[in-house]
Amino acid sequence: MRHRFWETQPVGQFKDAGDISLSEGPIEPPAPLSAVKPEPYNLPALYEWTTCDMDDEQTCAEVYSLLTNNYVEDDENMFRFNYSKEFLRWALRPPGYFKSWHIGVRVKASKKLVAFITGVPARIRVRNEVVRMAEVNFLCVHKKLRSKRLAPVMIKEVTRRVHLENIWQAAYTAGVVLPTPFTTCRYWHRSLNPKKLIDVGFSRLGARMTMSRTIRLYKLPGSTATPGLRKMELRDVPAVTRLLREYLSQYVVVPDLDENDVEHWLLPLENVVESYVVESPETHEVTDFFSFYSLPSSILNNQNHSVLKAAYSYYNVAKKTPLLQLMNDALIVAKQKDYDVFNALDAMHNETFLKELKFGPGDGQLHYYLYNYRVRNALRPSELGLVLL
Ligand SMILES: CCCCCCCCCCCCCC(=O)CSCCNC(=O)CCNC(=O)[C@H](O)C(C)(C)COP(=O)(O)OP(=O)(O)OC[C@H]1O[C@@H](n2cnc3c(N)ncnc32)[C@H](O)[C@@H]1OP(=O)(O)O
Numbered sequence: 177m178r179h180r181f182w183e184t185q186p187v188g189q190f191k192d193a194g195d196i197s198l199s200e201g202p203i204e205p206p207a208p209l210s211a212v213k214p215e216p217y218n219l220p221a222l223y224e225w226t227t228c229d230m231d232d233e234q235t236c237a238e239v240y241s242l243l244t245n246n247y248v249e250d251d252e253n254m255f256r257f258n259y260s261k262e263f264l265r266w267a268l269r270p271p272g273y274f275k276s277w278h279i280g281v282r283v284k285a286s287k288k289l290v291a292f293i294t295g296v297p298a299r300i301r302v303r304n305e306v307v308r309m310a311e312v313n314f315l316c317v318h319k320k321l322r323s324k325r326l327a328p329v330m331i332k333e334v335t336r337r338v339h340l341e342n343i344w345q346a347a348y349t350a351g352v353v354l355p356t357p358f359t360t361c362r363y364w365h366r367s368l369n370p371k372k373l374i375d376v377g378f379s380r381l382g383a384r385m386t387m388s389r390t391i392r393l394y395k396l397p398g399s400t401a402t403p404g405l406r407k408m409e410l411r412d413v414p415a416v417t418r419l420l421r422e423y424l425s426q427y428v429v430v431p432d433l434d435e436n437d438v439e440h441w442l443l444p445l446e447n448v449v450e451s452y453v454v455e456s457p458e459t460h461e462v463t464d465f466f467s468f469y470s471l472p473s474s475i476l477n478n479q480n481h482s483v484l485k486a487a488y489s490y491y492n493v494a495k496k497t498p499l500l501q502l503m504n505d506a507l508i509v510a511k512q513k514d515y516d517v518f519n520a521l522d523a524m525h526n527e528t529f530l531k532e533l534k535f536g537p538g539d540g541q542l543h544y545y546l547y548n549y550r551v552r553n554a555l556r557p558s559e560l561g562l563v564l565l
Pocket residue numbers: 178179180181182183246247248249310312313314315316317318321322323324325326327328331334335338339343344345346347348349350351352354547548
């Protein structure tokens with residue numbers, strides 16, 4: 177398959193697969209800032225660049241609306257991600273973020289927002305190297321403007337703006353195969369509301385299974401089991417940071433998170449991110465935590481339901497509590513908060529609880545990529561410690 181754009185980019189190329197002479201690390205060296213194109217790339221005549229100020233209510237609403245109607249759908253067009261405005265503000269304004277990396281394209285005449293792409297700064301460790309990167313996400317071209325080669329222009333423009341901040345690497349995921357994934361994860365789904373998942377056509381009644389039997393199969397206790405489990409608070413940030421950094425040290429590609437990052441990414445935000453810690457009733461030390469983020473989806477073409485409430489496993493550290501028990505408590509909390517499904521990737525140690533907690537494998541794969549950084553040998557999902565939103 178030809179990749180006319182990606183073959184021009186500093187990414188692992190399919191033709192180089194298996195070439196053991198190529199070493200791990202940057203593919204191209206940094207350039208002097210004077211060498212970075214100072215003006216934006218050319219757009220087709222009818223369109224103009226715009227920087228999207230997510231603090232501005234109207235702009236945030238325009239971004240929300242573009243994504244709600246034009247962002248990622250599953251292969252059967254059953255669902256479309258429906259990131260909320262609060263979620264987008266959270267995802268796009270971490271410590272040290274650049275407004276200039278929140279890039280939109282408008283129709284000059286109408287000012288309608290028709291395309292979007294974002295970057296946020298992150299420190300990513302690849303084996304023993306901590307690299308400043310951009311995490312690129314929310315690439316979206318309006319359905320009416322597809323297959324016009326707009327995406328490569330969006331990608332080159334965000335690359336240019338990232339280069340202007342003297343950052344030369346990026347991390348991103350996609351459901352499509354591009355040159356070249358450094359690992360590929362599978363989504364797993366744990367039904368919390370099996371009747372709704374069957375009503376929308378995602379799940380089917382198993383053979384020799386009635387609806388009531390199916391509901392019983394996925395039933396969860398009304399309350400959690402772990403003593404000392406409570407919502408995470410600001411005062412827990414130092415302990416959670418220590419726990420998370422120690423836990424992530426075993427993986428090959430992970431975020432290098434300090435207390436500022438943990439405060440942003442893990443402090444609970446209603447309907448955005450939920451984090452719970454285990455505070456030992458005896459010693460009052462924080463020994464474990466779990467977290468999940470809230471990413472609803474529009475249910476397309478269904479009479480009875482319009483929104484799927486989905487929780488996505490984020491970062492979990494089980495040090496004193498068995499991971500199985502900790503994650504079962506996460507399911508119980510998600511069910512208490514009326515989520516329909518709890519999703520998790522087979523990354524980190526997740527595969528040790530997925531089957532036991534009645535997750536089923538999805539048919540969607542998530543490919544992970546680095547830009548301008550070669551990873552010598554592709555990783556197993558269990559070597560990956562990075563969750564992108
Ligand atoms: C140092 C800093 C570096 C920063 C930048 C790092 C890199 C960041 C990279 C971005 C990471 C984003 C991560 C992210 O947001 C998470 S993945 C979600 C991407 N968004 C969606 O799927 C939303 C619905 N789809 C669309 O809006 C359009 O289909 C898009 C815009 C996806 C493509 O628009 P289109 O109208 O359908 O297509 P053309 O304009 O005609 O362009 C065709 C070219 O685009 C390549 N393509 C297609 N999908 C892609 C994808 N998901 N990543 C990268 N490339 C993708 C494709 O291979 C082809 O190139 P090739 O001919 O070489 O094969």
